[in-house]
Amino acid sequence: MNDSRVTPVLRLDGVEKSYPGSPPVHALAGVDLEIRTGELVAIVGPSGSGKSTMLNMMGALDRPTAGSVWVEGRNLSTLSDRRVSSLRGRRIGFVFQQFHLIGGISCVDNVATGLLYQGVLGRGRKAAAIEMLERVGLGHRLSNKPNQLSGGERQRVAIARALLGDPAIVLADEPTGNLDSRTSTEIIDLMHELHEQGSTIVVITHDRELAASMPRTVALLDGRVEHDSALATR
Amino acid sequence: MTATRIARRELSRLRPLDVLRVGSLGLRARRVRTILTAVGIAIGISAMVAVLGITASEDAQVQAELDALGPNLLEVIEGDSITGDDILFPVEAAGMIERIGPIRFAAQVAPVPASVRRTEFIPTGQTGGIAVLAADTDLLAPVGATISEGTFLNDSSTALPHVVLGSVAADRLGVRSLDNRPVVFLTDTYFDVVGILDPIALAPDLDRSAFIGATIAAELFDADLSPTSIYVEAADGRVDDIRPLIGPTIRPHAPDEVVVTRPSDAIEAREVTSDSFRSLLLGLGAVALLVGGVGIANVMVISVLERQGEIGVRRALGATRRHIRLQFVVEAALLSLLGGLAGVALGAGITVAYANREQSVVAIPIEALALGVGAALGIGALAGLYPAARAARLDPAEAVRPN
Ligand SMILES: Nc1ncnc2c1ncn2[C@@H]1O[C@H](COP(=O)(O)OP(=O)(O)OP(=O)(O)O)[C@@H](O)[C@H]1O
Numbered sequence A: 001m002n003d004s005r006v007t008p009v010l011r012l013d014g015v016e017k018s019y020p021g022s023p024p025v026h027a028l029a030g031v032d033l034e035i036r037t038g039e040l041v042a043i044v045g046p047s048g049s050g051k052s053t054m055l056n057m058m059g060a061l062d063r064p065t066a067g068s069v070w071v072e073g074r075n076l077s078t079l080s081d082r083r084v085s086s087l088r089g090r091r092i093g094f095v096f097q098q099f100h101l102i103g104g105i106s107c108v109d110n111v112a113t114g115l116l117y118q119g120v121l122g123r124g125r126k127a128a129a130i131e132m133l134e135r136v137g138l139g140h141r142l143s144n145k146p147n148q149l150s151g152g153e154r155q156r157v158a159i160a161r162a163l164l165g166d167p168a169i170v171l172a173d174e175p176t177g178n179l180d181s182r183t184s185t186e187i188i189d190l191m192h193e194l195h196e197q198g199s200t201i202v203v204i205t206h207d208r209e210l211a212a213s214m215p216r217t218v219a220l221l222d223g224r225v226e227h228d229s230a231l232a233t234r
Numbered sequence B: 001m002t003a004t005r006i007a008r009r010e011l012s013r014l015r016p017l018d019v020l021r022v023g024s025l026g027l028r029a030r031r032v033r034t035i036l037t038a039v040g041i042a043i044g045i046s047a048m049v050a051v052l053g054i055t056a057s058e059d060a061q062v063q064a065e066l067d068a069l070g071p072n073l074l075e076v077i078e079g080d081s082i083t084g085d086d087i088l089f090p091v092e093a094a095g096m097i098e099r100i101g102p103i104r105f106a107a108q109v110a111p112v113p114a115s116v117r118r119t120e121f122i123p124t125g126q127t128g129g130i131a132v133l134a135a136d137t138d139l140l141a142p143v144g145a146t147i148s149e150g151t152f153l154n155d156s157s158t159a160l161p162h163v164v165l166g167s168v169a170a171d172r173l174g175v176r177s178l179d180n181r182p183v184v185f186l187t188d189t190y191f192d193v194v195g196i197l198d199p200i201a202l203a204p205d206l207d208r209s210a211f212i213g214a215t216i217a218a219e220l221f222d223a224d225l226s227p228t229s230i231y232v233e234a235a236d237g238r239v240d241d242i243r244p245l246i247g248p249t250i251r252p253h254a255p256d257e258v259v260v261t262r263p264s265d266a267i268e269a270r271e272v273t274s275d276s277f278r279s280l281l282l283g284l285g286a287v288a289l290l291v292g293g294v295g296i297a298n299v300m301v302i303s304v305l306e307r308q309g310e311i312g313v314r315r316a317l318g319a320t321r322r323h324i325r326l327q328f329v330v331e332a333a334l335l336s337l338l339g340g341l342a343g344v345a346l347g348a349g350i351t352v353a354y355a356n357r358e359q360s361v362v363a364i365p366i367e368a369l370a371l372g373v374g375a376a377l378g379i380g381a382l383a384g385l386y387p388a389a390r391a392a393r394l395d396p397a398e399a400v401r402p403n
């Protein structure tokens, strides 16, 4: 299934990240990883092992200290901040543990923000947002503000926002971290559903059981890939 | 699908309308804070607009009064005599001045040695400080006087026992109307009151006078008819030409003993008195604006700190540093604009209230309104620069991290 002639959606090549200090923190100590189109990958590892740091590298939110990150064949280190921002907006969707919805505006407007910086007209953004909210099962909560929603509903809104504009990959950093187990299961089910519809998704989770249900699991330890189920089976 | 470059059309962009939407979002979400922050600017702008409005209204009022009362009026009176003798202006003084040149009217009044009482039964001492004057029949025009009731003296009545009362004189004599053909008692003769004047702003002395014809004044009371005041109305714009010629004309051998005043100068001088008050208000307005601007900067810095998550998410959704900077500069400018608009309305309101109290005309220069709105926008944008730069500098990974 892993055809090496096809460019991976995402490739980390000896990625290192250190934070200055005494002593300096080596959050990532050389990570090699490839994610291919259509994959659903769980990232696991103890707290402080570098999961979030790695995800930020993958999503071009942060730049590595050494090594290189490739998104759809583009080496991020060669791109200006403006171009990296544009790439993030168009090709990568983010989902965060604390949702990061914008307060004071409706669900539709929150989701529509996903297309705001792509120059799409307001009406087109809104229509796309409504469609996406219906897809994640929130067609009945369109005009509610985030503070009127449950945690699970908020995370669905965030997922809808991430999916808008058809990104090449969705990166989720502990999307169920603030949710109870039943709601978590619903969100993970939604991830599976989206995966079956063709989305490429990387999810950080602390839940071993959840991770076990994913087609591929990558385990980090002390800033290195300790185990990758995709490599182990080969 | 995997072009290794990023095409121009794929670059992030924010439509102008969306800049306004995004920039007003933070204000709509935190209304109380928005209003409280805008108050400082509103106070500053309202002070500025009020000062400009009140100044313009006062100017307009002075101009209106000058226009109504004749900026061209000159009053000629006796000065100090060098020799100590009484100065006697020639009986023909008004006529002599009229021949100088561009003059509309010249009319004179001469004192009459007579007392005026309501009836013969009132003791001689109680004349109420009313002067009896022999007046030219064309006195009203140059002093801008108007008749309240009846008529003024005319050529056919200068020999008749007719009297016209100034407003204060009429009041003191108890003559409220001409309905019952009132009479007053001048020394030893009853005179018919044929007219009552309105108050005369430019020559208040005349309000306390009773006017009779020159002929009867000379006949009955032996008045010498040498004028003590001559009222001259120059043609438009010629006041300064005529003024220096009056002394030499009526008193060639001692022109310095003639004093020529311009009553409207006193009205114009009124402006000067409020100048310091104006500067004070302007200063206060400037301080309020400064404090308001600092307040906006302060609130925006706090807002940026609170909204790190939002900023991070926007960066994740494709916003460039420039888009983030723009959002917060626009937010600060809109916040200040809100205060500016409120301030302009308030300042206009203050101007109207002030004008009403002073019974002055209302004049609010459109420039003052534009200046108020413009200043508010400018101050807001300036105050937003630093917070916006901080927001734009935020590291996106840092901004989305749970705290
Ligand atoms: N801005 C920073 N400055 C200094 N050290 C940092 C910074 N960000 C992360 N680190 C450190 O880098 C290491 C990896 O952090 P990271 O957030 O990636 O861990 P994680 O695997 O996501 O942990 P968790 O499961 O608790 O979220 C940690 O030791 C952390 O303290």
Ligand SMILES: [Mg+2]
Residues within 6 Å of the ligand: A051, A052, A053, A173
């Ligand atoms: Mg983490």
